[in-house]
Each structure stands twice: as C-alpha cells, then as structure tokens.
Amino acid sequence: MGQTPPERRTRTDLIVTALIVAAVVVAGVAVWWTSSARHSHLETATEQAPVQLPAENVPRQVSVKWSAPSAVTSVPQITRDSVISATNGTVTAHRLDNGEQVWRYRRDLPLCAATAGWQGGDNSVLAVYRNDRGCSEVMSLRGADGSRHGARSSDADADATLSIGSDYALLYGSTRLETWGSNLVRGIEYGRIDAPVNADVGPDRTGCRLYSALSGADRVAVVERCHGDVGYRLTVLGADQTSDEKIRQWGTTMITTSATGPAPRVIAATDSAIALYDGGTDASGVVNGPAGPRIRTFTPQAEAAGDHPVAGDPAVPVTSRPIIDQGVISFWTGQSTVVLDASSGSPLFQVAGAIGPGSVMAGQLMVPMPGAISVRRAYDGNEEFRIPVDRGDVKGPVSLRVLGDTIVEQRGTEIVALS
Numbered sequence: 001m002g003q004t005p006p007e008r009r010t011r012t013d014l015i016v017t018a019l020i021v022a023a024v025v026v027a028g029v030a031v032w033w034t035s036s037a038r039h040s041h042l043e044t045a046t047e048q049a050p051v052q053l054p055a056e057n058v059p060r061q062v063s064v065k066w067s068a069p070s071a072v073t074s075v076p077q078i079t080r081d082s083v084i085s086a087t088n089g090t091v092t093a094h095r096l097d098n099g100e101q102v103w104r105y106r107r108d109l110p111l112c113a114a115t116a117g118w119q120g121g122d123n124s125v126l127a128v129y130r131n132d133r134g135c136s137e138v139m140s141l142r143g144a145d146g147s148r149h150g151a152r153s154s155d156a157d158a159d160a161t162l163s164i165g166s167d168y169a170l171l172y173g174s175t176r177l178e179t180w181g182s183n184l185v186r187g188i189e190y191g192r193i194d195a196p197v198n199a200d201v202g203p204d205r206t207g208c209r210l211y212s213a214l215s216g217a218d219r220v221a222v223v224e225r226c227h228g229d230v231g232y233r234l235t236v237l238g239a240d241q242t243s244d245e246k247i248r249q250w251g252t253t254m255i256t257t258s259a260t261g262p263a264p265r266v267i268a269a270t271d272s273a274i275a276l277y278d279g280g281t282d283a284s285g286v287v288n289g290p291a292g293p294r295i296r297t298f299t300p301q302a303e304a305a306g307d308h309p310v311a312g313d314p315a316v317p318v319t320s321r322p323i324i325d326q327g328v329i330s331f332w333t334g335q336s337t338v339v340l341d342a343s344s345g346s347p348l349f350q351v352a353g354a355i356g357p358g359s360v361m362a363g364q365l366m367v368p369m370p371g372a373i374s375v376r377r378a379y380d381g382n383e384e385f386r387i388p389v390d391r392g393d394v395k396g397p398v399s400l401r402v403l404g405d406t407i408v409e410q411r412g413t414e415i416v417a418l419s
Contacts, residue, residue: 039108039109041105042103042105042146042147043104043105043146052096055404057362058362059407059419063418064418065098065406067414067416068083068085068094069413069415070085070087070413070414071087072087075321075357076400076409076410077116077125078116079093081144082095082096082102083099083408083415083417086114089107089108089109102145103141103146104146105146107139109129111127112159112160113128113171114126114127115169123143126139126140126162128160133153133155134155134156134158134173135159135173138171139151150183150184151184152180154189157175157176160172163214163321165214165217165239165269166217167218167239168187170239172213175191175209177189177210177213179215187239187241188202191210201241201247202247205227208226208227210223211232211265213266214267214269215239216270218239219300221234221235221266221302223255223265225259225263229259230258232255233255234264234276235249236250236300237250238250250302251300252302255276256278262279262281264276264277267295267329267340268329268342270300272344275296275340276298277294277295277333277338278294278307279312280292280314293310293313293333294307295307295340297344297345306346308347310338311333315334317397319397320334321357323401327342328340328341328365328378329342329345330367332354332357332399336351337351354369355397355398356368356410358400359401360402361407363378364384367400368389368398371391372386394411398410405419406419
C-alpha cells in the first residue's frame with residue numbers, strides 16, 4: 001500500500017492563512033479596544049470599612065470630619081459601612097471616620113448617575129455611564145469591597161435619573177424607563193422601544209414624555225403626557241412583567257386639565273399608596289381647599305385619594321429627591337420640607353424654612369436649616385433642639401442622611417461628613 005503524498009502549500013495558501021490570522025488579531029484588538037475593560041479601572045478594598053452600628057444619641061455639637069466632591073449625586077449615597085461619592089467618571093467608597101478610599105471604580109465615560117441601595121440585601125452600588133446609546137452602561141459594584149457584581153447595557157435617554165426602591169432599581173429619562181432586580185435582570189421597559197418583540201406588550205399609548213417616576217414594592221408610578229393628552233397623567237405599572245411577558249397597568253388617570261404649568265412630581269410609591277407633589281398651577285383634582293402647592297395622594301390603582309396643602313414652589317428644584325428612612329419620607333419643596341408616612345404616603349407635618357430633606361438618627365428626625373440642623377420628633381415634628389452648623393457660603397439646598405454616629409450632608413456638588 002503506497003504512502004499518501006504530503007499536502008503541498010501553495011503561495012496562495014500561505015497568503016490566505018496569513019490574512020485569516022491577521023483578521024483574527026485585528027478583530028481581537030478591536031474588541032479589546034472598544035471593551036469596557038480597557039476603559040475602566042477598579043481598585044477593590046484591601047480591607048473592608050468598619051461595620052457601623054446605629055447611633056444611640058443625637059449630638060448637640062458637630063464639626064467637619066472630611067469632605068469630598070460628588071457632582072453626580074444630589075442626596076448622600078451610603079452603603080452599610082461607607083459613603084459613596086461620584087464625580088468625573090469615578091465612583092469612590094469612603095471610610096466613615098476619615099474619608100479615606102475604601103474602593104474606587106473609574107471609566108473613561110461621562111457618569112450619568114450613581115446610587116447605593118438594597119441595604120438589607122445585596123448592599124450594592126450602581127453606576128450608570130453615557131455612551132452613544134445614552135445612559136446605557138450600567139455597572140453594579142459590591143458595597144463592601146467594590147468588586148464587580150453585574151453589568152448590563154441597553155438603549156437609554158441621554159439624561160436619566162436613577163433610584164432604588166425596596167425591590168427594583170429604576171432608570172428613567174424623558175422617553176423611556178427600565179426596572180431591574182438586584183441581579184440587573186430587566187423587569188420592564190416602558191415608553192420608547194426601538195425594536196419591540198411584541199407590539200402589544202404595554203399600554204396602548206404613543207408619543208409619551210416621562211416627567212418623573214419612582215418604584216416601590218412591585219409597582220412603578222409615572223407622571224407622563226402622551227399623544228392626545230391635554231394635561232399630565234399618572235400611570236401605575238407593575239415593576240416586572242406578567243407571566244405572558246406583558247406590562248401590567250394597575251391604573252392610569254389624568255391628574256391635570258392642562259400642561260401649561262410644571263408637571264407634578266412623584267415623591268412616594270408603595271404597594272398601598274402613591275404621593276405626588278403638585279405645584280398648584282392647575283386647580284383640577286383639588287379635594288381640600290383652594291388650589292396651590294399640595295401633596296396629592298392616590299391609591300395603587302391611580303385613583304385620587306386626597307390632597308394636602310403645603311408650602312412650596314410651583315416647580316420643585318430639579319435636584320430635589322425624597323429620602324426614605326425608618327418609616328418616614330422627607331421631601332424638599334423649595335420652601336419647606338414635607339414629612340410623609342412611608343406606608344400611607346400621607347403628610348405628617350412640614351418644616352417651614354428648611355433647606356432640604358432629612359433623615360432619622362436615634363429616633364429623631366434631622367432636618368437641615370440655615371446655619372443649623374433641626375432635631376425633631378419624627379411622629380409629630382415638634383422641635384427638640386438645634387445643632388449649630390457652619391456651612392460657609394452654602395445657602396442650600398442641603399440633603400442629609402445618617403450612617404452610624406455620622407451625619408452626612410450633600411451641599412451642592414460636595415459631600416460633608418459631620419460628627
């Protein structure tokens with residue numbers, strides 16, 4: 001039996017092989033060049049920050065412990081044991097006692113938003129970056145050490161607001177929103193969808209502009225205006241798809257008869273109530289007293305339940321965000337801080353002259369005031385005493401949160417730790 005003659009490689013074979021190898025190398029370099037890994041830098045914690053226990057008492061005096069720039073946040077972001085700053089594409093976790101870096105994550109992209117949440121669960125920090133698809137690059141980092149926990153990318157608006165409710169994160173812009181679970185798996189996408197899989201997956205409305213949205217429990221409350229609407233609309237959606245992969249609409253209702261004034265703002269969303277701040281430029285829906293700034297409450301099916309006059313501006317400041325802490329919600333209207341019951345959404349009291357929302361420390365509500373922090377009973381708002389605070393030239397707004405025995409203030413584009 002004769003031997004099989006060896007294959008002969010022609011010049012053409014060698015050229016083709018070289019071209020294939022070159023193409024593979026070029027493709028690999030291209031993937032690496034455009035990948036998030038090349039454009040990101042992560043410094044995880046060498047040791048975790050000390051665990052923070054709740055404060056037992058409210059201090060009578062405070063001084064500045066440390067400060068850090070945080071232009072992307074408008075409310076202090078805290079994990080179980082550290083404070084988060086976000087600026088210039090970088091998210092940093094700081095030790096509470098001295099402000100030193102615990103971990104840091106940086107990308108060569110504009111940072112749209114950053115927030116910390118799920119403190120009873122995964123204790124994660126979410127960072128959202130802008131690319132050519134809008135605020136679409138999402139990174140989840142573990143709050144304890146900064147290690148990567150998850151990532152996702154999808155279509156988004158060029159500017160977007162990020163928040164974390166009890167069960168879902170929510171990112172919304174003017175034309176679309178998305179919810180995600182703590183594993184970053186998408187719950188729903190609503191509004192503008194470039195390539196819908198099913199045409200009838202959501203409510204039958206088109207041309208909608210979204211003005212504000214919040215998630216709470218298994219629902220999302222949205223203030224929007226769609227094609228053909230004469231005023232603003234409140235819509236309540238399920239935060240996750242139904243078993244047949246559709247968006248559940250719990251209810252929708254027109255809440256104003258015109259759109260000449262600022263849109264109402266969602267400030268609370270729970271499985272039992274929805275609360276909106278309405279600047280009062282439209283008198284429709286007023287149940288109690290004359291038109292004017294008020295908190296309007298709705299059922300989880302978007303049915304009107306009541307309204308409560310408050311002091312406030314026709315349009316609240318763009319950076320104003322509600323703070324939920326130990327059973328109460330505080331929200332700054334531009335003229336006062338309104339404190340609501342976190343379950344019912346009903347206002348408990350308001351603090352006139354406040355310069356931002358506050359939080360609870362040792363059972364007392366701390367509200368930022370000009371030159372001071374007002375310490376009040378959380379259930380009725382009675383002032384117990386004031387803590388003097390020198391904020392220099394900062395007049396407000398100031399948002400306040402508490403971690404351990406430290407008070408953390410967001411003053412414009414800076415976070416300041418007080419103790």
